[in-house]
Structures are given as structure tokens and as C-alpha cells.
Amino acid sequence: MIAYRLRRECQFEIQFGPPQVAYRETITKTIEHDYTHKKVGSPFGQFARVVVRFEPVPAGNGFVFENQAAENSVPSEYLPGVERGLLAARDKGAIAGFPMIDLKATLVDGAHHDIESSIMAFEFAARACFREAMPKAGPKLLEPMMKVEVGTPEEFLGDVIGDLNRRRGQVLGMKEHRDAQTITAMVPLANLFGYVNDLMKMCQGRAQHTMQFDHYEQVPMAVPDPGNFPGAIALREGARLA
Numbered sequence: 001m002i003a004y005r006l007r008r009e010c011q012f013e014i015q016f017g018p019p020q021v022a023y024r025e026t027i028t029k030t031i032e033h034d035y036t037h038k039k040v041g042s043p044f045g046q047f048a049r050v051v052v053r054f055e056p057v058p059a060g061n062g063f064v065f066e067n068q069a070a071e072n073s074v075p076s077e078y079l080p081g082v083e084r085g086l087l088a089a090r091d092k093g094a095i096a097g098f099p100m101i102d103l104k105a106t107l108v109d110g111a112h113h114d115i116e117s118s119i120m121a122f123e124f125a126a127r128a129c130f131r132e133a134m135p136k137a138g139p140k141l142l143e144p145m146m147k148v149e150v151g152t153p154e155e156f157l158g159d160v161i162g163d164l165n166r167r168r169g170q171v172l173g174m175k176e177h178r179d180a181q182t183i184t185a186m187v188p189l190a191n192l193f194g195y196v197n198d199l200m201k202m203c204q205g206r207a208q209h210t211m212q213f214d215h216y217e218q219v220p221m222a223v224p225d226p227g228n229f230p231g232a233i234a235l236r237e238g239a240r241l242a
Helices: 002-010 076-090 119-136 154-166 195-202 232-241
Strands: 024-026 031-039 046-056 063-067 103-111 140-153 170-177 180-188 208-218
Touching (some): 024 208, 031 103, 076 119, 103 119, 140 154, 154 170, 154 180
Parallel strands (some): 063 103
Antiparallel strands (some): 024 140, 140 180, 140 208, 170 180
């Protein structure tokens, strides 16, 4: 109904499909990479050399850029170009095109030319340096993990726990409240599409639940078949790529 109204009243073209999971990528190894961008042209060429150390950082740190290069190697006026290039490459990932998180890029050295260097040349160099280095840094695919709490009558407890396990959920604990149980679990978002309807059917409409994003976690190398949930195919493909 909503799609029909958008087409009729606003002339919008609407495409529908299964929900997409916001995967992320990260690295597991420290690597230092040297890249030189050099292009001959007129009236001036382009030249920029960067040496960048990439290393994993604790979860939750996002992306960190630091400069340790000497001023006579990479003048400060070119640093914005280096950072822009790294950020642009980071947003496209190294495995499946998802943004990369929890890594630090440190500019440790480089070189410039008095005439042929520019901010743009250093942006190109940093971007290419990032792309070439990532496959050697042990890239891994990360999936969003949701903290799920389910309140269910005692009689449906076994079915609820079994269903969470089938969705690759990890039960963290249970609390009893009168004749009901509250289950806390960590479940991959990719396996939660359609969960509300399934839970209501399973518990005859007598269950309640909440879910919220908790953290990103590496996709296991061998993912058990999560069933025909939307996103399952993407998850298996991502696990193979990782």
C-alpha cells in the first residue's frame, strides 16, 4: 500500500528486497607498506610517496590516523590529502566492500617534490597504499551482534532456547519472574530477520522481546547453515571471503 502511494502520488520508483546487514571489516595483522604515486604530464607531473603502517586496534576505536613522518619528508600541508585518501579507501573495505573499523594508519615516512607534489597527489598515493596493503593485513569480515532479551512462559522455554541456538545465538543467562523466564542472548543480526513473527507463533503470542545492537564480531570461518533467513546467503559468502 505504501509503495503504491509513493508511486502514484510522488512518482517514485521503489525497489523491494530483503533487509541488508551492515557488515564491517577489520584487519588482524600489522603491516607497513610503501607506495609511490608518479605521473608524467603537462604542465606538471604528479609525485607523492607514502609509507604507512597499518595495525589493528581494540574494538570500538573505529579508524585512527597518526602522522610520524618528518616535515621534510611529507610537509604538513599534504597531510589532509593523506588522511582523505585513507578514509576514502577505508570506506570501500578489502573483502566485500564494507567499511573498515578498528584499525590505525600511521604515516611513518614519505617523500615529496617541490613542484610536482600536491594534496591530490598524496590523496592518490594514500588511497593506493591502503588498497595494496589490506590483503596482506589479514582482513576479516565482522557481523553485527544483537543483545536479545525474550520473556516467555515456562512451557515455551525449551522451544525459545532451541530457536535461538538455531540462529547461532549464545544464551548468556536466564532470570525467573513468577511463572515466566527472561532469556538473554547474543545473536547475529543476519539470523534475526522474521524473528518477531516466528516468536509469536512459537509462544502463541504470549512472549515479549527486545533487541539492541551490542558489538561487531568476526564471522566464523565455518558458519553452520542458519536456515532460510534473509541475509543467510550473504553471510555464507562473507564467511568464505574472510
